[in-house]
Amino acid sequence: MTTQSEQTLENNLVAQLVEQGYERVIIADNDELLANLKCQLEKHNAEKLGDTPLSDAEFKRVVNHLDKGNVFDRAKLLRDKMHLVRDDGTSAYIEFINMAKWCHNEYQVAQQIVNDGEYSTRYDVTLLINGLPLVQIELKRRGIELKEAFNQINRYRRHSYASANGLFQYVQLFVISNGVDTKYYANSVSYGGTKKASFKQTFYWTDKANKRISQIDEFARDFLEKCHVSRMITKYIVLNETDKVLMVLRPYQYYAVERIIEKVDSGSNTGGYIWHTTGSGKTLTSFKAAQIMTENPAVDKVLFVVDRNDLDYQTIKEFNSFKEGSVDGTDNTQALVKQLSDPDTKLIVTTIQKLDNAIKRERHASAMESVRDNKIVFIFDECHRSQFGETHRNITEYFTNYQMFGFTGTPIKAENATFNSRFGKRTTADLFGACLHEYVITDAINDGNVLKFSVEYVGRFKQREDSKTNIDIDVEAIDTREAMEGDARVDKITDYIITNHDYKTHNRDFTAMMCVGSTDVLRKYYDAFAARSHNLKIATIFSYQANEEDKDADGMIDEVDIDMAGSAQINEHSRDVLERAMGDYNTMFGTNYTTRDSKSFYNYYKDIAKRVKSREIDILLVVNMFLTGFDSKTLNTLYVDKNLRYHGLLQAYSRTNRILNEVKSQGNIVVFRNLKKRTDEAVRLFSDKDASETIFLKSYETYVDEFDAQVTALLAYTPSLGDVDMLVGEEAKRHFVELFREVMRTRNVLLSFADFGYDDTAMTAQQFEDYKSKYLDLYFETKGDNAEKDSILNEVDFELELVRRDEINVDYILRLLARYVDADDTEKAKLHKQIDDLMSGDEKLRSKRELIEKFISGWLPDITDSEQVDVEFQKYWSAEEKRAIEQLASEEGLDTERLEKLIADYSYSGRKPRQDDYVRTLTQTPGIRERSSVIERIADKFTKFIRVFVDDV
Incomplete structure (x- = not known):
C-alpha cells in the first residue's frame, strides 16, 4: 500500500473546502492575484461603489493604500476602512473585511500560487477573503514531521511574502498539517522583526470538551468552515500593541469567551466561572471577553477586578499591551468612582479593596447611586479567598443589575473549602455560579501549553551514633517545629541547594525560588546562604506585617496586600531583617530601596520581579509573596520548605511550569517537607484521579532506560563517527539528525536530576560530544552557500538550544x-x-x-x-x-x-x-x-x- 502523496492530500483538502462553500479560483502569480483582488473588492463593496466598478487608477490607489508597513500594520489596515476619492470626485469607504457580520464576506480557495521574491516560492493552499490571502495552509505528506511545514512557512515569510505588493503579509493565520496532525497559529512576526516565530506558539484545535481535532478533514470541517475562520480572524485575533504582534486565541480560550458572551447575551443575570489551569493565559482570555462585552450596547460597564494591589500594575500593563490605552489605572477610590460615573469609560481595571471602599464609604454614596442600577459585568481574576467573605456580599447586595464571572486555575470545591465563622463553607460555584468551561492541568500538559513537574522529596533525619538503633528516619515521619526549623537542618538544606542548584537550573540558564514557612525561618536561610562561599545571587522579599507568619501552615497561601498607604502594623523584628536584606540588594544592584517608605517597598517588589525574569537573581527567598500571580518563563525550580496544600500547593508549584524553550523541559520542585500525600491530593482535586503520570515526570531510572534505548538506535545506525561521514543523501542525514535529537532531548531531562552521570548510561560524555560535533556539521552544511536550495535538511528541526548547556565563549x-x-x-x-x-x-x-x-x-x-x-x-x-x-x-x-x-x-x-x-x-x-x-x-x-x-x- 502506497503512502498518500502531498499532492493528493492537497487536492482532497481543496475539494472539501469547495464542498463547504469556498469558490475555487485559479491564480498563477501576483498579477492574477491583483486582478482577482479587484473583482472581489468590487463584489464585497457593491453597495458602496454603485454601478461603477473601480477604475485602474482607483484600484492602483487601493493597492498603494494596502502596500504599507509590516504584518502588524497591515493587520490594522485590514480591520479599517479606506477613504477612497473616486475619479469623479465622489467618496467611497472601501471595506476589506466585514468585522461586525463576519459571515458576510467573499470566500475563495486557491492552489499553488507562485510568488517570485528573493527566491521563487509556490504556496500549497491559500484561503482568500474578499480577495486578500488571509489564511495560508502548508501541507506535508503523512509521516513527515509537522515542524517541517512550520519551517517552510518561515522560509516563505523571509524570502517572498514582502515581494511585489506584499499581499501575503496580510495572512492572519497559518495552518500546517501532515494529514494526521494539524495545527494553527497567528502570523505573529514579519521578516526583520524582533520577535522570532516559535513552534511552541502553534496550537491544536479541539472541541468544547478539549478533545483534539487533528485530522485535516475534521479540522477543515470545523475550523476552516467559512463563518468560523472569519470569526477567528475578526474576533479572536488580538493585536498586541507592546510587541507589535498578532495573537490568536487557543481553543479553550475561544470556548470560554463564547460561553461568557452567551450568558451576557441571554439577558439573564446569572454568571459563572472559568476553570483554566494556572499558566494557560487567563489574562488574554479575560481581555478578549471584556473587549467583546464593551461592544455590547446593553452593557454599561465592564469591571476587571483583581484581588491584590501588586497585581493592579501588572494587569493594567497586560491589558494595555493588547489594546494601547484601553485601561486607565485607578490609583485611589476617588478615581474609581469617577470612572464608574463617566459614560465614556466602559472598561475599568481595579482592585476588590477599592471597589469595596467605593460601596461602603459615605462620601462616595451620591456618585455611586447613579451607577447602582447600571448593567455591570464583573470579571474576577483568580477568584480565590478574598472574594469569599464580606466584600463579596457587599458587592452583590449593592448593585442591582450585574453579572459576575470568575477566572481561576484552582477553584474552591467542597473538599478544599475552609470554614468561616460568618459565612460557613463556600465554594467557587456558590459565589459565581456553574463552571462554564474547564481546561485543567492535564489538558494543558497534553497540549504542550505548560510543562510537567519533576518533584523530588529530599531530606532524611539520622539518629545519633550513640543511639541504640542506627537507621534513617524519613522526613515523612517527622514534622515538629524544633526538628524542622533547627539550625542543623537549615544548614544541610542550604548546602544541598548550593551543591545542586546548577544541575536544576541548567548552569543558571534559569532561576529559582525557595518558599519557607515563616519570616523567622527565612532569616535563618538568608543568613545560612550569606555565611557560605558561593557566587549565587540571593534576594528576598516578604510582607513585614505581623500576618506574614504562617503559624497554622494550612498551605492555602493567603493573598498578600502591599499597603501603599503604609498604615499596616509592622512587626519590627521582621522589618529589620528585610531592611538588612534590602541593603544587601542595594549593594548588589546599585539600587536604593528601603522599608521606611511604602512606595519604595512597592518599587522594590517590582524590581525583584523584573530581575527574576531577566535571570539577574539566582534564588528568591519568600514566605507567601510571589507564590501566586507571578509569571516568569525563566523560572524553572522551586525549593519548598513550607507546608502547602490544595490550591496553595498547585499555585506554588505552577510558578515553574511556563513554556520557554527546548532546554526547559519541566518545572523542578525540590521538597524538603512531608508533602507527598498533599501533592497527590492536589493533583487529584485539580485534574483527575489518574493524572499523576501526566503531571509528573517519570523516575530517573526510567529516563536512563529511554536514553539507553535511543543511544542503541543511534549507534545501530551510525556505529562510529566515520559512519556519519559516510551517510549518502539527505534522507539518510535527516534520519541521523532525528535519532541524535531524541538522544539530546532525553539527556536534557536527565541533566535536571542531581544523580545524573554518564556512568549510568550506555554513552560516555566524550561520545556524546563527538556525535554532537557531527550533528553540528550537518547543521552548518545547511547554512552554507547552497542553504536556500529546496533541501530536506532545511526543514529538519535541529534544536540547537538543546546543544548548549554551559555558556561557552x-x-x-x-x-x-x-x-x-x-x-x-x-x-x-x-x-x-x-x-x-x-x-x-x-x-x-x-x-x-x-x-x-x-x-x-x-x-x-x-x-x-x-x-x-x-x-x-x-x-x-x-x-x-x-x-x-x-x-x-x-x-x-x-x-x-x-x-x-x-x-x-x-x-x-x-x-x-x-x-x-x-x-x-x-x-x-x-x-x-x-x-x-x-x-x-x-x-x-x-x-x-x-x-x-x-x-x-
Whole structure:
C-alpha cells in the first residue's frame, strides 16, 4: 500500500473546502492575484461603489493604500476602512473585511500560487477573503514531521511574502498539517522583526470538551468552515500593541469567551466561572471577553477586578499591551468612582479593596447611586479567598443589575473549602455560579501549553551514633517545629541547594525560588546562604506585617496586600531583617530601596520581579509573596520548605511550569517537607484521579532506560563517527539528525536530576560530544552557500538550544588557556583536548577555531605568566583583525576606513549593512551587470568576518 502523496492530500483538502462553500479560483502569480483582488473588492463593496466598478487608477490607489508597513500594520489596515476619492470626485469607504457580520464576506480557495521574491516560492493552499490571502495552509505528506511545514512557512515569510505588493503579509493565520496532525497559529512576526516565530506558539484545535481535532478533514470541517475562520480572524485575533504582534486565541480560550458572551447575551443575570489551569493565559482570555462585552450596547460597564494591589500594575500593563490605552489605572477610590460615573469609560481595571471602599464609604454614596442600577459585568481574576467573605456580599447586595464571572486555575470545591465563622463553607460555584468551561492541568500538559513537574522529596533525619538503633528516619515521619526549623537542618538544606542548584537550573540558564514557612525561618536561610562561599545571587522579599507568619501552615497561601498607604502594623523584628536584606540588594544592584517608605517597598517588589525574569537573581527567598500571580518563563525550580496544600500547593508549584524553550523541559520542585500525600491530593482535586503520570515526570531510572534505548538506535545506525561521514543523501542525514535529537532531548531531562552521570548510561560524555560535533556539521552544511536550495535538511528541526548547556565563549576558552600556562605536560594535553572538543562542539566557537589554534601554537608557548594570557590574546586578536580587514579591502577594492566604519556600525547596532552601504565602501563603482554579484560576494565575506571577529567575542 502506497503512502498518500502531498499532492493528493492537497487536492482532497481543496475539494472539501469547495464542498463547504469556498469558490475555487485559479491564480498563477501576483498579477492574477491583483486582478482577482479587484473583482472581489468590487463584489464585497457593491453597495458602496454603485454601478461603477473601480477604475485602474482607483484600484492602483487601493493597492498603494494596502502596500504599507509590516504584518502588524497591515493587520490594522485590514480591520479599517479606506477613504477612497473616486475619479469623479465622489467618496467611497472601501471595506476589506466585514468585522461586525463576519459571515458576510467573499470566500475563495486557491492552489499553488507562485510568488517570485528573493527566491521563487509556490504556496500549497491559500484561503482568500474578499480577495486578500488571509489564511495560508502548508501541507506535508503523512509521516513527515509537522515542524517541517512550520519551517517552510518561515522560509516563505523571509524570502517572498514582502515581494511585489506584499499581499501575503496580510495572512492572519497559518495552518500546517501532515494529514494526521494539524495545527494553527497567528502570523505573529514579519521578516526583520524582533520577535522570532516559535513552534511552541502553534496550537491544536479541539472541541468544547478539549478533545483534539487533528485530522485535516475534521479540522477543515470545523475550523476552516467559512463563518468560523472569519470569526477567528475578526474576533479572536488580538493585536498586541507592546510587541507589535498578532495573537490568536487557543481553543479553550475561544470556548470560554463564547460561553461568557452567551450568558451576557441571554439577558439573564446569572454568571459563572472559568476553570483554566494556572499558566494557560487567563489574562488574554479575560481581555478578549471584556473587549467583546464593551461592544455590547446593553452593557454599561465592564469591571476587571483583581484581588491584590501588586497585581493592579501588572494587569493594567497586560491589558494595555493588547489594546494601547484601553485601561486607565485607578490609583485611589476617588478615581474609581469617577470612572464608574463617566459614560465614556466602559472598561475599568481595579482592585476588590477599592471597589469595596467605593460601596461602603459615605462620601462616595451620591456618585455611586447613579451607577447602582447600571448593567455591570464583573470579571474576577483568580477568584480565590478574598472574594469569599464580606466584600463579596457587599458587592452583590449593592448593585442591582450585574453579572459576575470568575477566572481561576484552582477553584474552591467542597473538599478544599475552609470554614468561616460568618459565612460557613463556600465554594467557587456558590459565589459565581456553574463552571462554564474547564481546561485543567492535564489538558494543558497534553497540549504542550505548560510543562510537567519533576518533584523530588529530599531530606532524611539520622539518629545519633550513640543511639541504640542506627537507621534513617524519613522526613515523612517527622514534622515538629524544633526538628524542622533547627539550625542543623537549615544548614544541610542550604548546602544541598548550593551543591545542586546548577544541575536544576541548567548552569543558571534559569532561576529559582525557595518558599519557607515563616519570616523567622527565612532569616535563618538568608543568613545560612550569606555565611557560605558561593557566587549565587540571593534576594528576598516578604510582607513585614505581623500576618506574614504562617503559624497554622494550612498551605492555602493567603493573598498578600502591599499597603501603599503604609498604615499596616509592622512587626519590627521582621522589618529589620528585610531592611538588612534590602541593603544587601542595594549593594548588589546599585539600587536604593528601603522599608521606611511604602512606595519604595512597592518599587522594590517590582524590581525583584523584573530581575527574576531577566535571570539577574539566582534564588528568591519568600514566605507567601510571589507564590501566586507571578509569571516568569525563566523560572524553572522551586525549593519548598513550607507546608502547602490544595490550591496553595498547585499555585506554588505552577510558578515553574511556563513554556520557554527546548532546554526547559519541566518545572523542578525540590521538597524538603512531608508533602507527598498533599501533592497527590492536589493533583487529584485539580485534574483527575489518574493524572499523576501526566503531571509528573517519570523516575530517573526510567529516563536512563529511554536514553539507553535511543543511544542503541543511534549507534545501530551510525556505529562510529566515520559512519556519519559516510551517510549518502539527505534522507539518510535527516534520519541521523532525528535519532541524535531524541538522544539530546532525553539527556536534557536527565541533566535536571542531581544523580545524573554518564556512568549510568550506555554513552560516555566524550561520545556524546563527538556525535554532537557531527550533528553540528550537518547543521552548518545547511547554512552554507547552497542553504536556500529546496533541501530536506532545511526543514529538519535541529534544536540547537538543546546543544548548549554551559555558556561557552571566547572568555571561557581564555580561562582554560590561563590554566594551561601553569599546567604540567599531562594536564596541558588534557586541557588542549578539552579546548579542541569545545571549539568543535560549540557553534559559536567553530568560526574562531583556526585563529585560536594559531594563538595556542604560536603565542602561548612564549607566555610564562598566566595573568598575561588575556592581555597577549587581545594584542594577537587585534593584529589578526587588522590583517583580515586589510586583506578584505585588498581583495575587493574597498576603502579601508569606510570598511572599518561599516564594521563599527554593525558592532554598535547589530544591523547588517544594506546593499548601498557596501557600494559606498568600493573605491570603484561596479557596472550594472556585475553589481549584484560583487555586492553578494562582499556581503558574504563581511558576514564571515563578523562571525569570526565580532559576534560572541
